[in-house]
Amino acid sequence: MSKKSSKTPRPHRQNRGQQTKRQEEKQYPVAIEQELELEITGLNHEGAGVGRHEGYTLFVPQALPEERVRAKVVHAKKNYGYAKLLEVLQPSPYRVKPPCPVFDLCGGCSLQHLAYAEQLRHKQQIVKDNLRRIGGFAVDGEDAVRVHPTLGMDNPWRYRNKAQVPIGEEEGALIGGFYAERSHQIVNIESCLIQHEANDEVVAAVKRIASRLHIPAYDEISHTGLLRHVVSKVGARTGDVMVVLITTELFIPERERLIEAIRQEVPGVKSIVQNINPQKTNVIFGDKTITLWGDDVIYDYIGPIRFAISARSFYQVNPAQTEILYNKTLEYAGLSGGEIVVDAYCGIGTISLFLAQKAKHVYGVEIVPEAIADANRNARLNGFENVTFKTGAAEEVIPAWKEEGIRPDVIVVDPPRKGCDEALLTTILQMKPDRVVYVSCNPSTLARDLKVLADLYEVKEVQPVDMFPHTDHVESAALLVQRETAVCKW
Numbered sequence: 001m002s003k004k005s006s007k008t009p010r011p012h013r014q015n016r017g018q019q020t021k022r023q024e025e026k027q028y029p030v031a032i033e034q035e036l037e038l039e040i041t042g043l044n045h046e047g048a049g050v051g052r053h054e055g056y057t058l059f060v061p062q063a064l065p066e067e068r069v070r071a072k073v074v075h076a077k078k079n080y081g082y083a084k085l086l087e088v089l090q091p092s093p094y095r096v097k098p099p100c101p102v103f104d105l106c107g108g109c110s111l112q113h114l115a116y117a118e119q120l121r122h123k124q125q126i127v128k129d130n131l132r133r134i135g136g137f138a139v140d141g142e143d144a145v146r147v148h149p150t151l152g153m154d155n156p157w158r159y160r161n162k163a164q165v166p167i168g169e170e171e172g173a174l175i176g177g178f179y180a181e182r183s184h185q186i187v188n189i190e191s192c193l194i195q196h197e198a199n200d201e202v203v204a205a206v207k208r209i210a211s212r213l214h215i216p217a218y219d220e221i222s223h224t225g226l227l228r229h230v231v232s233k234v235g236a237r238t239g240d241v242m243v244v245l246i247t248t249e250l251f252i253p254e255r256e257r258l259i260e261a262i263r264q265e266v267p268g269v270k271s272i273v274q275n276i277n278p279q280k281t282n283v284i285f286g287d288k289t290i291t292l293w294g295d296d297v298i299y300d301y302i303g304p305i306r307f308a309i310s311a312r313s314f315y316q317v318n319p320a321q322t323e324i325l326y327n328k329t330l331e332y333a334g335l336s337g338g339e340i341v342v343d344a345y346c347g348i349g350t351i352s353l354f355l356a357q358k359a360k361h362v363y364g365v366e367i368v369p370e371a372i373a374d375a376n377r378n379a380r381l382n383g384f385e386n387v388t389f390k391t392g393a394a395e396e397v398i399p400a401w402k403e404e405g406i407r408p409d410v411i412v413v414d415p416p417r418k419g420c421d422e423a424l425l426t427t428i429l430q431m432k433p434d435r436v437v438y439v440s441c442n443p444s445t446l447a448r449d450l451k452v453l454a455d456l457y458e459v460k461e462v463q464p465v466d467m468f469p470h471t472d473h474v475e476s477a478a479l480l481v482q483r484e485t486a487v488c489k490w
Contacts, residue, residue, distance in 0.1 A: 029054040030073045030081060037089065040067045043122055045130075045443070047110035047472035051083075058083045061181070062104075062113055064092040094118040100193050107181030109194065109470040120150040120466055123474040127443045127464050135447035137459060146461040151324055156469030159318045161300070163192070163199035163232045164284055167207070169217040169225075174207045176230060184220065194470060198241050202232035202266055206243065209261040213254040223280050226252065231275075231284070233309055234268075235300035236319045242271040242298045244311045246285065248278050259293050271295045273311040285312055302326065305353050305382050313348050313374045318467045325439065325465045325475055326354045329412060332437045332479040335359050339409040342401070342433075344394040344424060349375030349387070351414055351439065356384045363406065364389045365397040395423035402431055412437045419445030425452045432456065436480040441467075446476060458483050 030036070030053055038051030040063045049063025051071070057080040063069045068090035071083035088095070098112035111119050128139040128147050138144040153159065165176045168186040177189030191200050210217075210227055218225040231244035243262055245252075252258060252274070262272055271294040277286030289311050297308040300315070303323045309315045316322040329351060333341065335358035343352040346364030348371050356362045356379075364387065366372050375389045390397050398411075411433045413420055419442065428436060429452075436457055440446035450459050457480035467475045 028076050028078075028081070029056045030058070030076055032073055032076060034073045035086065036071055036073065036083070038063075038069055038071055038083070040065055040069060040092075045126055045472060047114075047122075048082075049085075056081070060085050061110065063088070064095055064114060066092045067095070102177075102187055102189060105180055105187045106178050106189065107183075108178045108192070110472050112470045116152065116156055116469065119469065120152045123150045123466060124148075124464050126474060127446075127462060127476055130443040130447040131450070131462070133447070134444055135451040135454075137447070137450070137454075145459045148461065148463045150464040150466050150474065151321075151328075152466040153321060153469055156466070157193050158196055159320065159469065160192075160195045160199065161234050161236050161319060162315070162317050163195050163203060163230075165189075165203050165230045165232075167210075167217045167227045167230060169219070174211045174215075174217050174227070176203050176207050196234050196236065198234040198239075198268060199232040202241065202243050202269075203230050205262065205265045206230045206245070209258060209265065213258055213261075215253060215258070218248055220280075228277060229284050231311070233298060233311075233315075235298050235309070237301045238299050239268045240270045240298035240300070241266060241268040242273060242309070242311065243269060244273045244275055245292075246275050246277055248276070250274075250276055250288075250290075255292070263293065269294070270298050271311075275311060302350060303354065305350075305357075305378075307348065307350065307378050308374065308381060310370075310374060312370060314371065315348065316350065316467070321465055321467045321475075322350070325467065325477060326351055328463050328465070328477045329437050329439055330354055330358065332435070332477060333359075333410045333412065334435060335410070340407060341410045341412065342398060342406075342408040344398065344411065344413045344420075345415050346375060346389065347371050347414070349378045349389060351412060352387055352389070353378060353382060353384055355410075355412065356387050359410075360386065362387045363401060363408070365392060365394045367391065367393050393421070393423075395421050395427050398424070398427050398431065407431070408433045410435045410437065412439065414439040415445075417442040417445065420449045422452075425449060428453065429456050432482060434482055438478040438480065440476045440478065441473065443474060443476065446478065450478060450480070453480055456482060 040049040040051050042050045048059040048061045051058050060071050060083045062085045070087040073083050075082040094115040096115050103112050131137040132139050167176045175188035177187045180187050216225040218228040226247050229246035233242040272292045274292050276288045297310045338360050341355050341359045341362045343364040346352045346366045352362045352364040369391045372389050372391045379387045460479045462476050462478045465475045
């Protein structure tokens, strides 16, 4: 026997990895592919049912509290795992039939199978749980933070004024829709029940026209093709429609025919825009944007205020609920006409202009220059002269305003999902406005930041608002009032 053949063969690297994975799985009370019967006791923040097997937590999408289900383990970690719902053995009294035909495939809506009133109650509970667990606040009983019932919609369908749809190819035809849950597999959708009907019309028209003109779809694996995404924006009250084509390069074959066909086949179109994104990335927009036809912007209203909406500007996707949220923000600000207000993370000035209706002066700060340009344009559009917008980081600009003698009575923050920058929280505690209004799209970072501000402020109440029915997302507005005897530690 040769020297080479006498050695014990070493496992292939992939086999060693599989062995390690199997060894790790043996440490859990579940195994991959194992089928179990579970009692579902609650919902997590993503809307998945929560069950336990021998004390081990399993999250089961599409399962509901008070249900007994049969599920198959598909992923396991040290402290929790995920299971696929196979059968509902005992249904919840709040289970409803989802009206969307692709609910089981699309990753867009996680709660369509739950009665809407229960969705609202669940979202209120998510806010409470985060305030208690992360913030350390009492949410029930005396001296508790009052968390109001979630403000929902009378008709929680067709509310989204913006669609961002990836485009692909299947059997020689273009497809477009939304990604299947936890994947980049496109689910072809002709009609989405939470999208404004105009968005469905735009996507269907572009798919039809681009297929007819043989414009190739982008393939993210091979990084070939041209048309990456179709973005549709609609003014809910004006009916204005903007079509945005995200492409890998500037050149579009049959461009003039494409533009003319969109004009003819999309009702209400006021703007056709191209954005060029040549990068191999999951980010939708690239750096360069050009208007192919029509206006650079479309218009819409939130309450009495008119807003110009460009291809890349951030604008809340549910204008009806946005008006409710902003009116609550205005109420919490407690303005009587003589107050100075600072709006951190002001974006395109939506909250700032709402506050300017009743404030002496509003100062808005935002780190994105394009957003500040839109904010100034929106102020001019509505004739507001009592607003000042500045580009920069809030934690740098606001102290500079303080050095200039600007002393806010109220500070409003509406940060992204990651919450407020720690330096901004320090700045708020140092400036000591009478009130802080915190608008949040993430209950966990809201609770974290309120815990910091509680050194100086009493959290009076929190109002959840259902901006995204049938999904797990919830927005909130929180009112903080300076404690009379508080001593700031900062």
